[in-house]
Amino acid sequence: MLSDILAQHAISVTGLSKSLHDCKVLDDISFSANEGEVIAVLGHNGAGKSTLVKCLTGMLTMDSGYIVRQNQSMQILSPLDARKLGIEAVHQNFGLIDELDVVSNFFLGRELHHDNLILKMLGWLDKRLMRFLAGRALERLGCEFRELDRLVKHLSAGERQLIAVARAIHFGAQVVVMDEPSSALGMSQMAQLQEVIRTISAQGVTVLLVSHDMPFIREVCDRAMVLSKGRLVANIKIACTSEEELYSYMMGCGHIKEPDNSLNALLRAS
Numbered sequence: 314m315l316s317d318i319l320a321q322h323a324i325s326v327t328g329l330s331k332s333l334h335d336c337k338v339l340d341d342i343s344f345s346a347n348e349g350e351v352i353a354v355l356g357h358n359g360a361g362k363s364t365l366v367k368c369l370t371g372m373l374t375m376d377s378g379y380i381v382r383q384n385q386s387m388q389i390l391s392p393l394d395a396r397k398l399g400i401e402a403v404h405q406n407f408g409l410i411d412e413l414d415v416v417s418n419f420f421l422g423r424e425l426h427h428d429n430l431i432l433k434m435l436g437w438l439d440k441r442l443m444r445f446l447a448g449r450a451l452e453r454l455g456c457e458f459r460e461l462d463r464l465v466k467h468l469s470a471g472e473r474q475l476i477a478v479a480r481a482i483h484f485g486a487q488v489v490v491m492d493e494p495s496s497a498l499g500m501s502q503m504a505q506l507q508e509v510i511r512t513i514s515a516q517g518v519t520v521l522l523v524s525h526d527m528p529f530i531r532e533v534c535d536r537a538m539v540l541s542k543g544r545l546v547a548n549i550k551i552a553c554t555s556e557e558e559l560y561s562y563m564m565g566c567g568h569i570k571e572p573d574n575s576l577n578a579l580l581r582a583s
């Protein structure tokens with residue numbers, strides 16, 4: 314049954330299309346991802362990668378298609394919908410506020426108030442608990458982060474990214490969508506990011522990773538999905554392909570590879 318197959322995956326996307334100003338930017342995109350799978354989303358400039366990310370994370374409303382997660386089939390109409398489904402984005406700017414410290418950024422918009430009724434009514438935050446939880450979440454990514462009181466404007470790009478990822482995981486993300494995560498990082502920070510991605514993947518979190526960085530992709534990703542002119546032209550295991558082949562898909566050449574044959578066949582038949 315189609316519904317059974319879709320429900321086996323951490324996330325399935327079927328028939329996602331999106332037009333912007335009468336231009337079809339995403340055309341009937343269908344794919345699925347397993348728990349803990351790390352998937353690269355590749356494509357030349359204008360292929361539709363950012364639009365896909367925005368549709369999956371509720372920043373744009375898809376015109377048609379639906380998402381299946383946790384046996385729920387729905388359209389994502391807002392970032393809140395995405396969040397409820399356990400889908401969180403880590404954007405290039407990491408969604409942090411420079412003038413706030415690490416803990417405040419970690420709980421931005423989701424601050425914890427004191428249990429004590431009077432303190433709660435006075436609007437007091439439980440800063441000790443927030444600090445403990447933020448520190449623990451960062452530790453669980455394998456990062457000892459001693460400077461939780463520092464303003465994030467004083468932190469490196471790598472440290473800022475860690476905060477964004479730890480925050481997403483702490484608040485229940487099971488699918489993390491990362492937009493060009495390696496673009497602003499030096500070599501050592503890149504190695505740390507690879508470790509973090511491996512750590513969350515081992516915890517069962519699915520990672521969708523938009524990137525142009527082929528060595529990085531080959532290092533951390535299990536699979537690559539290639540978009541060309543808004544269509545998904547390849548969906549292939551990294552171990553079964555080469556950089557040349559991936560580039561040829563990006564150029565719009567080559568055959569479509571479909572590891573999810575059963576899913577795609579059923580989708581076509583349904």
Ligand SMILES: Nc1ncnc2c1ncn2[C@@H]1O[C@H](COP(=O)(O)OP(=O)(O)OP(=O)(O)O)[C@@H](O)[C@H]1O
Nearest residue numbers: 333334336338356357358359360361362363364365
């Ligand atoms: N607001 C918009 N209105 C009209 N067209 C848009 C809009 N945003 C993007 N597009 C078009 O949609 C297509 C896909 O854009 P998108 O940003 O998703 O591609 P991309 O693969 O992320 O490219 P890049 O790697 O350059 O970020 C492009 O042709 C772009 O010009």
